[in-house]
Amino acid sequence: MRNKCAEVIKKIKKDPYMCAGVIITVIILLMIVVGLFWMPYEPTKMSASEKLKGISFKHIMGTDNMGRDVFSRVMYGSRVTFLIALGTVFIGAFMGTLIGALTGYYGGLFDEITMRVIDAMFAFPSILLALVIVSVFGTGWIQLLFSLGIAFIPSFARIVRGEVLRCRNTDYVESAKLQGVSDVRMIFVHILPNIKGVLASSILIGFNNAVLAEAGLSYLGVGSQPPYASLGKMLSDAQQYMFTTPSYCLCPGLVIVLMVLGFSFLGEGIRRWE
Amino acid sequence: MGVILDVTDLHIEFHDHGFPEVAVEDFDLMLEEGEIVGIVGESGSGKSMSALAIAGLLSRHSITKTGRIMFNGDDLLTCDRKTLRSYQGDEISMIFQEPMTSLNPVKRIGWQVEESLFIHHPDIDKKKRKEMAIEMMLAVGLSDAENIYHMYPHELSGGMRQRVMIAAAMIGNPKILIADEPTTALDVTVQAQIVELLKKINKERGTSIIFISHDLSLVNQLCERVIVMQKGNIVESGATERVFGAPQDIYTKKLIAAIPKIDIGN
Amino acid sequence: MKYIIKKVISMIITLVVVSLCVFLAFSIIPGDPALKKLGTEASPELIAQTREQMGLNDPVIVRYFRWFTAFLHGDMGKSYNYSVPVSGMILNKIPITLTMAIMSFLLTIIVSIPMGIITAKHEGGVLDRVVTVINQIIMAVPPFFSGILITFIFGMVFKLFTPGGFVSYSDDFAGFVGYLVFPSIAVALPKIAMTVKMLRGSVIDEAKKDYTRTAYSRGNNTNGVLYRHVLKNALIPVITFLGMLLADMIAGSIVIEQVFGIPGISRILLTSISNRDYPVVEAIIMGIAMIVIVTNLLVDIIYRIVDPRIGIEE
Numbered sequence: 001m002r003n004k005c006a007e008v009i010k011k012i013k014k015d016p017y018m019c020a021g022v023i024i025t026v027i028i029l030l031m032i033v034v035g036l037f038w039m040p041y042e043p044t045k046m047s048a049s050e051k052l053k054g055i056s057f058k059h060i061m062g063t064d065n066m067g068r069d070v071f072s073r074v075m076y077g078s079r080v081t082f083l084i085a086l087g088t089v090f091i092g093a094f095m096g097t098l099i100g101a102l103t104g105y106y107g108g109l110f111d112e113i114t115m116r117v118i119d120a121m122f123a124f125p126s127i128l129l130a131l132v133i134v135s136v137f138g139t140g141w142i143q144l145l146f147s148l149g150i151a152f153i154p155s156f157a158r159i160v161r162g163e164v165l166r167c168r169n170t171d172y173v174e175s176a177k178l179q180g181v182s183d184v185r186m187i188f189v190h191i192l193p194n195i196k197g198v199l200a201s202s203i204l205i206g207f208n209n210a211v212l213a214e215a216g217l218s219y220l221g222v223g224s225q226p227p228y229a230s231l232g233k234m235l236s237d238a239q240q241y242m243f244t245t246p247s248y249c250l251c252p253g254l255v256i257v258l259m260v261l262g263f264s265f266l267g268e269g270i271r272r273w274e
Numbered sequence: 275m276g277v278i279l280d281v282t283d284l285h286i287e288f289h290d291h292g293f294p295e296v297a298v299e300d301f302d303l304m305l306e307e308g309e310i311v312g313i314v315g316e317s318g319s320g321k322s323m324s325a326l327a328i329a330g331l332l333s334r335h336s337i338t339k340t341g342r343i344m345f346n347g348d349d350l351l352t353c354d355r356k357t358l359r360s361y362q363g364d365e366i367s368m369i370f371q372e373p374m375t376s377l378n379p380v381k382r383i384g385w386q387v388e389e390s391l392f393i394h395h396p397d398i399d400k401k402k403r404k405e406m407a408i409e410m411m412l413a414v415g416l417s418d419a420e421n422i423y424h425m426y427p428h429e430l431s432g433g434m435r436q437r438v439m440i441a442a443a444m445i446g447n448p449k450i451l452i453a454d455e456p457t458t459a460l461d462v463t464v465q466a467q468i469v470e471l472l473k474k475i476n477k478e479r480g481t482s483i484i485f486i487s488h489d490l491s492l493v494n495q496l497c498e499r500v501i502v503m504q505k506g507n508i509v510e511s512g513a514t515e516r517v518f519g520a521p522q523d524i525y526t527k528k529l530i531a532a533i534p535k536i537d538i539g540n
Numbered sequence: 541m542k543y544i545i546k547k548v549i550s551m552i553i554t555l556v557v558v559s560l561c562v563f564l565a566f567s568i569i570p571g572d573p574a575l576k577k578l579g580t581e582a583s584p585e586l587i588a589q590t591r592e593q594m595g596l597n598d599p600v601i602v603r604y605f606r607w608f609t610a611f612l613h614g615d616m617g618k619s620y621n622y623s624v625p626v627s628g629m630i631l632n633k634i635p636i637t638l639t640m641a642i643m644s645f646l647l648t649i650i651v652s653i654p655m656g657i658i659t660a661k662h663e664g665g666v667l668d669r670v671v672t673v674i675n676q677i678i679m680a681v682p683p684f685f686s687g688i689l690i691t692f693i694f695g696m697v698f699k700l701f702t703p704g705g706f707v708s709y710s711d712d713f714a715g716f717v718g719y720l721v722f723p724s725i726a727v728a729l730p731k732i733a734m735t736v737k738m739l740r741g742s743v744i745d746e747a748k749k750d751y752t753r754t755a756y757s758r759g760n761n762t763n764g765v766l767y768r769h770v771l772k773n774a775l776i777p778v779i780t781f782l783g784m785l786l787a788d789m790i791a792g793s794i795v796i797e798q799v800f801g802i803p804g805i806s807r808i809l810l811t812s813i814s815n816r817d818y819p820v821v822e823a824i825i826m827g828i829a830m831i832v833i834v835t836n837l838l839v840d841i842i843y844r845i846v847d848p849r850i851g852i853e854e
Contacts, residue, residue: 120557124829125791135813135821136565208680215682216795220810235685239799242692253685260680268676329757355761363758375750379849380772389768390758426848442758 018269024262028255032082035075043068043076043229052245062247064238070248073229074255080230081259084145084223085210091149092210093203096156101187103157104164115161118154126151127213131222139222141230148213152206159202163195204267208260215256231256278449278482279305279328283341286323286506290336297323299506301341303484305450310476310483312497312514314490314529320506321486325454327351328484329368330358345450363390367443371455373435377427384423387411387442394446406445414441414471433464437471444475451475452484457492465489469496490533494518502526544841551837558829559611563604566818611826617819619812626823629808634827635709636804637797639717641789643724644731648785652732653775656739660774661766663744671736678733683792687726687799694722704801723800727792731785738781742774749773776847783839787832 012018040060047067054062061070099118103111121129126148133147167173168191176190217223218232231252238249284301287294298320305311313321326332328343330350343350345366348357367390370376377386387407391398398406404423411419414437427435436456443451453472457465469492476483487493493500494514501511502523510523521527574590582590591597595606610617616626659668678686695703701722707715746752747770755765797806805824812820844850 116553116557117561120554120561120829124825124832125788128791128794128825128828131794131809131813132562132565132821132825135816136569139814212682216684219682219684220795220798222813232682232684235688236798239688239691242688243696246692249688253682253688256682256685257677257680260682261677264676264680331753331756359759359761361759362756363760368757370750370754372750376754378751378755378769378773380776380847381769389755389760393759393764428849439754442754 012269015269015272017265017272021262021265021267021269024258025266028078028082028259028262031075031255032079035072035079039069039072039075041069041072043072045069052241052248054245055247061251062245064234064248065241070234070251073234074231074252077229077231077234077252078255078259080141080223080228081211081214081218081232081256084141084148084214085207087145088148088152088210088214089203089206091146092152092156092206093199095149096153096158097160097192097199099153100157100160100162101164101192104161105168105183105187105191114157118157121151121154122158124151126155126209127216130213130217131220134217134222141223144214144217144223148210148217151213152210156202156206159198160195163198164191167191167194201267201271204263204270208263208267211256211260211263276307277304278307278345279303280344281305281324281328281341282344284324284327284343285340286320286327286332287338288336289338294338296506298327301503301508303328303501305482305484307449308476308480308482309499310472310485310497312493312500313484313486313503314488314493314500315503316488318505319503321503322454323506324503325368325452325484325486328450329366329452330362331368360394363443363448364394364446365448366450366452367446367448368452368454369436369439369443369456371458373432373439373456373459376439377435379427381426382423383425383427383430383438386427387423387438387445390442390446407441410441410445411438414438414444414475415467416441432460433467436460436464436468440468440471440475444479444481447479448481450482450484452486454486455488456485457487457489465492472496490518490529502529543844547837547840551833554833555830556608558833559608559826560604562822562825562829563607564600566822567600567603569816569818607822611823616823616826619817619820621812621815621817626819629820630805630824630827633803633805633808636802637790637793637806638831639709640720640724640727640793640796640802640804641786643717643720644727644789644793645782645786647724647728648731648735648789649782651728652735653739655732655736656778657743657766657771659736660740660743660747661762663740668740672740675733675737679730679737681730683726683730684795684799686729687723687796690722690726691800706800706802719800720802723793723796723802726799727789727796731789731792735778735781735785739774739778742777743770746770746774772846776843779843779846780839783835783843786835786839790828790831 012022045068047063050059050063050067052063052065053059053067056062059069059071061074064070064073099114103114124132129151130144130147133150134143137143137147164187173186173190176186181190214223214230215232215235218230219236221233221236223230223233234252235249235256238245238252242249281301281303284298284303285296286298287296289295301320301324303311303324313324315321323332327339328350332339339351341351345361348361350358350361377383384404384407387410388403391403391406408419408423411422416422416434416437422430422434422438427438430438439456451472456472457468460468472483472485473496475481483496485493485496497514499512500514500517502509502517502525504525510517510521510526517526518530521530574587574594574596578587578590595603598606607617614627616630618624619626619629622629655671659671662668691703694700701719705719707719709716743766747766752765752769755769760768793804794806794809796802797804798810805828808820809824811817812824
């Protein structure tokens with residue numbers, strides 16, 4: 001066991017992408033996890049005397065226009081962004097897989113109708129689709145989570161459907177069918193495990209897209225509501241202070257970049273693993 | 275008749291997996307003008323590697339080649355790229371095993387047949403090039419040449435595509451045609467037609483042909499001389515009649531014994 | 541031709557489905573448009589009368605058909621908030637958003653195709669490795685953040701443009717296009733990175749195929765093989781990708797408009813969403829969907845023209 005761990009670590013060290021991905025992701029996750037228990041300041045605590053301060057020992061990312069500690073807000077905001085992205089991918093991947101597997105496996109009229117709707121949804125870029133759904137549900141982070149989740153269903157459904165269609169005609173599925181395997185068992189035991197590679201990489205890509213979409217939408221002001229922080233909202237507030245207090249704007253921006261970059265380096269590393 | 279191609283001590287090594295792997299060892303070949311030489315052997319025997327080396331198509335960094343391939347006073351292994359390219363397609367042409375994938379799927383047939391002319395004889399104008407291409411296509415048995423000229427590879431059958439490959443290879447009237455298993459991917463009836471076509475080209479144009487195959491009966495039909503290869507080495511060579519009639523080497527004997535024979539009644 | 545007809549029919553079906561989804565989504569939302577229009581102080585009689593006038597008492601399917609046929613005739617209804625025709629509100633904004641999307645698209649093509657080819661040609665070289673890492677980083681930067689950075693660097697530090705100094709296309713077309721250059725860069729940056737990555741992979745895959753060996757055997761040099769043989773094959777999958785990008789760019793433009801203070805579709809869409817001014821939202825969404833769907837059709841047709849294996853005749 002220990003040997004195996006050592007080997008994995010050695011392999012990670014050898015690939016610069018994997019290495020960078022692991023380091024960045026660990027830093028971000030650490031920031032999120034620590035933020036659950038401890039933050040240097042209350043993220044909503046304002047201070048009239050500490051407005052728009054630059055980077056210092058007291059405030060390692062400076063303060064914002066209301067004297068709030070940017071680092072604490074970033075810790076809180078990255079938690080929100082991370083959870084929404086995670087939830088989005090979960091909803092998208094779960095529902096998408098379910099819909100894709102069923103339509104791909106059964107085909108017929110059900111497939112035809114579902115795919116038409118999926119196609120229609122696919123005509124919108126996911127951020128726009130989420131914006132539309134938000135406008136139906138209303139603003140707020142739970143609404144945002146569901147909107148993004150629904151917006152991510154079509155891409156997963158399409159991918160899974162394509163893979164299921166491909167698998168359905170393979171010899172092992174045919175032979176399992178001849179042995180009288182039930183449909184449910186066929187889909188979940190015989191077909192889905194075969195597409196887990198494709199699914200895993202789409203989940204990784206989907207997560208990054210979800211982070212970017214969440215950030216974009218909260219930048220537009222449809223995410224979590226003030227006074228609570230979200231990285232995108234912080235950026236839109238900070239934009240006008242870019243010239244006077246660059247740290248206020250740059251720090252949350254860089255955290256978004258690092259969050260996405262960590263996972264995309266990980267993905268690249270996994271791709272090169274062999 | 276003079277020697278047109280002289281290969282001596284050709285040695286090919288791969289370094290893909292960190293250690294050297296020998297693909298061809300001590301390969302010798304003297305090709306006379308207007309001669310058809312067959313190279314036979316099972317897959318992995320190094321026959322295709324040798325052919326690719328002669329055609330100048332083994333140029334990856336992980337391959338080392340030693341020995342000499344003399345053509346027209348140049349050693350094709352050491353001469354500069356420009357000289358090598360000036361021979362490729364014009365003096366030395368090659369056709370391949372997979373006519374399905376060896377043609378560019380998004381270029382018209384005519385364009386591909388003419389390409390060697392376009393590269394080596396830029397002085398020939400477009401109209402003349404087309405004329406020559408059509409003529410060549412007719413010569414290789416593509417009777418509907420005018421139409422085929424404007425078609426794409428996917429619209430043709432395997433046999434027709436191999437004819438297109440031959441037309442493209444022969445348009446510059448090369449001195450040497452290297453045919454690397456040109457019939458393997460084709461139906462038996464088409465195989466015979468392609469072999470007949472190569473024979474005709476050899477007779478009418480005096481092109482020397484290196485014919486690589488694992489099918490001994492085809493080699494027997496076509497070649498005057500044959501080289502038998504196994505695991506990168508030449509195990510036997512000589513006149514086809516002699517090698518097939520009285521094989522010396524054990525491996526050659528095995529190969530010949532493995533040819534399926536058709537016994538008809540008596 | 542038959543193929544195109546089939547595609548057009550499928551396009552129309554998709555459009556109808558989109559409109560149905562959009563309309564249904566906005567009719568299940570709680571809230572009374574008549575109340576919204578008149579304000580909470582209106583008398584119940586007046587509300588009932590207005591509801592009748594607005595046709596809100598009809599079944600939803602009747603309302604849908606009325607809305608859809610009106611839409612096809614260019615009548616997009618009236619804004620709840622401003623009581624003016626929606627078409628008047630959005631039609632003169634569309635060129636702004638569309639110009640920006642098209643500029644970003646052209647920028648993406650101009651930059652990424654040469655870059656993709658060069659990196660693929662020198663696969664594994666220093667340039668290739670540097671570009672690959674930069675690509676990964678650029679893809680991780682949300683466009684609005686790069687927009688902010690661009691505003692800061694080029695607008696405030698180098699003063700190459702005036703942030704917030706948007707010029708309308710009807711006043712000064714050159715100035716209008718000039719102002720959109722930097723926003724277009726912000727939209728295009730991640731798309732350029734994606735396209736370079738995609739094209740690079742595609743060229744490298746194609747270069748391994750058998751026909752390149754044939755091309756070399758005819759005396760082609762590396763450039764000859766690359767430009768005369770590989771490139772066209774490698775671009776075919778990229779065409780579909782670029783088509784998807786164009787749609788993405790229209791959405792991307794919406795966020796970037798907000799960053800650079802451009803009064804395009806974005807501002808109306810966002811205010812209408814927060815004001816629950818649904819006729820406006822519906823019209824904008826339908827407009828974007830139409831652009832996207834028509835683009836997809838065009839891409840499909842171009843794809844079939846370029847790739848002779850599929851053919852237009854099927």
